[in-house]
Amino acid sequence: MSPLEGQVRIPSGCAVSAMISRDGRRMNGESIIQSMIPMHDRSNGLGGGFAAYGIYPEYRDFYALHIFFNSKSAQAECMTLLKEYFEIVQDEHIKVRKMPQITDEPIIRRVFVSPMQSVLRHLQIDDKELVVRVVNRINAQLDGSYVFSCGKNMGAFKAVGFPEDVGRYYRLEEYEAYSWTAHGRYPTNTPGWWGGAHPFCMLDYSIVHNGEISSYDANRRFIEMYGYKCTLQTDTEVITYIADYLIRRQGLTLDETAAVIAAPFWSTIEGKSEADKAKYTYLRTVFPSLLVTGPFSIILGFNGGLMALNDRLKLRSMVVGEQDDMVYIASEEAAIRVMAPEIQNIWSPAGGEPVIVRVKEGAF
């Protein structure tokens, strides 16, 4: 049997797509599913997925865990563990639409949880850190359980299959989100595993990514010093951890984060103002191991916005479109034209230059 995710490093090509309303208007998943259809050939049916922000307004204060279980016993084991750390607010099936294109489905549950204050006090950590630790523990140590989404008021939906089928399977037309990201996968050496599909999430960060990064092991071995465990050995996973580490734990801004991941060349830095020179030099000096090289286009989703970023040589395609309050991002312009047929303003961002979109304050 071929090795699964986590047993071997898996490079893969992909398609990405995203749409976001800066006004915080919530839209159902129809449009984002449609956007993946013209990019069908960028996937090979071994993985598709979506992330949606703003979909659980009534549970916005709770962490929404989306979990795959291989068996009832695994589910029971996992729930026992969760109860040691969290109040279980709600535990339910994620509704799916049975279809021939999607097979081998695991048990798919959605659990809203709230960290127990006593635990936080005992461990001297904040609630986010607790979620990260527990999720890492489940994913690394509990056989048959895999948490694939764990943020607030957001969720990831993914499966083995083509992305448009995955969207239908999860009935995404029934969810309303102000920000959607999508991913179609083209892995080159795996039979495909549900957990290995994208997006990859950590707290409310979700990453969809197209590329194969050459810095992988340098990034992985660095980030693993800080409690992360790259169980999937995928680019998306490590980039998610890098984003979490830089944004949440180091407190870098999105721009600063982009300047670490896709650092400007020294020759570019030389030409900047003294203040910028000092800043960029500092970031490259302090976080050299988090520079990501090789081709990538990623879309980092988070509560209240998203950031799209290309590698600094722009070795992967990525286009951005803007119309009214909407911003669209995709591997191919065709995908954007599906979502917004009348769109005028489409451009291709330069390598290493982040495109950051934020929803109006208070609108999500």
Added chain:
Amino acid sequence: MKRIYVKEEWCLGCHLCEYNCAFANSGMTDMVKALRGKTIYPRIQVETDENGVTYAVSCRHCNDPLCVKSCIAGALSKKDGVIEIDHSKCVGCLTCVLVCPYGAVVEDGSGVAQKCELCMKNTCGAPACVKGCPNGAIVYEDRGEAE
């Protein structure tokens, strides 16, 4: 103009320049054939001072060349800064040897005068002594000095 200068602090006294010179001006393509079993008459000569310091001396291509002024046959001339000898005109009187204050014009072993012509007339292209010096003690450069 470019001239040959010596850096005596780097001269090893190995005398390779003399052999490279003799070979370069031998008109032959094989050094062994050119020099083996022969006394060489190089146009550059290594001297050793009282402290054991060595350095090579070759034609300075003077601004006021006594050799050119003294040549009875009109065989020596200065063209583009280089003092040349026209061997077809030279009759071997060696007056040039008698007047060169640096001892840089020498007899070639057959009674004819010869001197450094910066390897411009042989197939070397650039001074062989410079090219062959293992320690950069002889250089061919323009120090911007007035003619």
Added chain:
Amino acid sequence: MNFYPEFEVVRNDSRCIRCRVCERQCANEVHWYDEDGKVMLSDESKCVNCQRCVTLCPTRALKIVKSDCRLRENANYSDQTIKEIYRQAETGGVLLSSMGNPNPLPVYWDKILINASQVTNPPIDPLREPMETRVFLGKKPDHITRNADGSLDTKLAPQLTLSMPVMFSAMSYGSISYNAHASLARAASALGIYYNTGEGGLHEDFYKYGKNTIVQVASGRFGVHKDYLEAGAAIEIKMGQGAKPGIGGHLPGTKAVGDVSKTRMIPEGSDAISPAPHHDIYSIEDLRQLVYSLKEATEYRLPVIVKVAAVHNIAAIASGIARSGADIIAIDGFRGGTGAAPTRIRDNVGIPIELALAAVDKRLRDEGIRNNVSIICGGSVRSAADVVKAIALGADACYIATAACLAMGCHLCRSCHTGKCNWGIATQRPDLVKRLNPDIGSQRLINLMDAWRHEIKELMGGMGINSIEALRGNRLMLRGVGLTEKELEILGISHAGE
């Protein structure tokens, strides 16, 4: 006991033009000209096979070959072993050797292969795209801090900035010549890297290269004073050396002459003996005290490097150093060179740098303190490929010394301890020192580093990496061939084909 000489001088008389260059250039007085017979003669027993005569012979009339006169074959007692016994039986002395361990022990660099991109991601052409090799060595902060206005506080612990991840390793003035130091200093300056004074102090002429100088503090403390410490860009505490772990150094009085003795601050002609330990460092906490003493003395302006030989428990030692306040750890493998070391020590003590480096990098990461220190890898880094492999194993930069000596003309005859280096490197004899013209020496070092930088960029480009930091510790880019499971495990790499 008389042996047949180890080398034979083969002179092709039909090519010899009697220019006597060989005679003039041999400090061992192997060659001479016989006026009567008009031939060149030689005394081969004096020959160390430094190839000076071969190199300078204008007609290629000379070669030096290994003598085939052999003692009776014995797979257990090699010729070398037997002759060493004879020598010791004769002299009662410790055998001395120079340069690195020449024995056929495994060279792991040669059993590690480098990856390249095909199809799924593109190789990068260094002639078309920027390819960055700049490296910072020094302690990195665990957390960023911000100024009141929210901007990043960009103050950092002192860092060394290298244009490429290679530096010239410690070789003292005394063990090598003034001109060798001049060559290294000038090349380091021109290249934007660093050279290392070694333990012999810093000649006053070279203070001007201070921005590119690492000053060493070794157990003998030769030439160490306030101005010296402040002259460099970093201070290196030498705890050990790969060629001779566990023992000190010994510069014979014959080399401690003139400026060498002045620079070392020792009487002319006296032996300069570095003790095996630093007598103020008998434990890791003592090291911490010295690290901070040196930092205090230089107002925390300079990073402190601690250099250790790669020995069995190097990972634990490195962990201790990383917590000692040191900014950089230099690890020197058992193949590293020396101007003189007891043969038995050189050939039998220490471990390969590849394994040591991998173990140290892993240990520091396991302990989450890899960012506290930078790692320099030394002890037989021979090519750009070795550099790339070292970086991918986890080094921040490499130290080279043997390769640098080779660039300056060394022919690895391993006779440095005689002080008669025909190439003007490991000698203090003025007529020999003169043979290394720093104009040439520095240019050759610059050429070598330029060439390596190009090759590093080519290799990186092939891997689809366009900045050296993305290569550091990127062990997925390496595969082993012909290595055991254990070796692969220690190196932290997969076997080729996996």
Added chain:
Amino acid sequence: MKKYVIIGNGVAAAGCIEGIRSADAEGSITVISAESYPVYCRPLISYYLENKTDLQRMNYRGESFYADHNAAVLYGKNAAEIRTDAKQIILDDGSSIAYDALCCCTGSSPFVPPMQGLDTVEKKFSFMTIDDTLALEKAVTPESRVLIIGAGLIGLKCAEGLHDRVRSITVCDLAPRVLSSILDDRCAAMMQKHLEDHGISFILGTSAKEFQGGHAVMQNGTEVDFDVLVLAVGVRANTALVKNAGGNVGRGIAVDDACRTSLPDIYAAGDCTEYHDISSDSVKVMALMPNAYMQGRTAGVNMAGGEAAFDNAIPMNSIGFFGFHCHTAGSQPEGCEMYEEADENHIKRLFVKDDRLTGFMILGTMHRTGIYTALIRNQTPLSSVDFDRLRIEPQLAAMGSAYRDKVLKGAV
């Protein structure tokens, strides 16, 4: 536009033309040449006989020299008179040429003392010019017996030149040694032996008393039969033009360091002049090619309004016979010390006085002798150099590192 006139067309004249043109590209130059050849150097005539050169290669400055320097040459003309008042030269054909500046490069002529019966000799020649040489060449056969009167530079070079063309050569001279003007007894003896080894016979210390056709009788009674007679007793400077115009003349035309004669706008250069020898601090006729050129050039520069001086003249000679060379320079003043080094085929004599090298004679090996010449010419104090090393071998190494740096590290 200035009018320059040069009387004579030897090397001094060529130097004068180059000197004028180095300072004045415009003025007209007229050269009055008695001989019908472009400038050549007279000492080459013996090499012509030896086939080491030919008439074409003897041309001192190449085909286009006069054209390149915009100089007109009047071949086959002689100046008969200088009229200083009118600033005119009257030629032997009666025509006149005006000058603003004039240089006399009239050279020297063979001097033949009166000898009884000389008119009975059928084939007798001087050895000064191409025409002399061509005539001599025609007159000799492989069977000729040649008698040369004069064992000086001219006589002996003639002997060398004729050596392969004739049956025998006898050289006689009143002086008791060969090359008596430049060599002392010991050196002359070595040179004489070398010449005798090549079959030249000598009758020295006596002169010809009487000629009877092809028979000569010496003062000491020796008799010589010969077919061809060459008269090379000596030369005299051609001073008449200047002398007749009222200029100061001694054994040569008197000139100063700027090569000016005592007459306004009249200069003189070359073998016709007498001038200061710094090695002996005396005025001499030094009929030497290098000096002739340097004087000519000096005169030319000054004529054209520039400033030049030839103020370090010394006598010097480079002469060789059958591959055996001899270099001499300077003088041997009264009371000088001599350093000598000699073996069978080589001799070196250096003369030192008052901390200066004043002269030398070197026979056999000519290696870097110019370094000695420079010591004489520059009047270098020997205490400032390492003369102990220098006298053994001429070398810059013994001249001090400052001098060496100046010579080898900069332009000289």
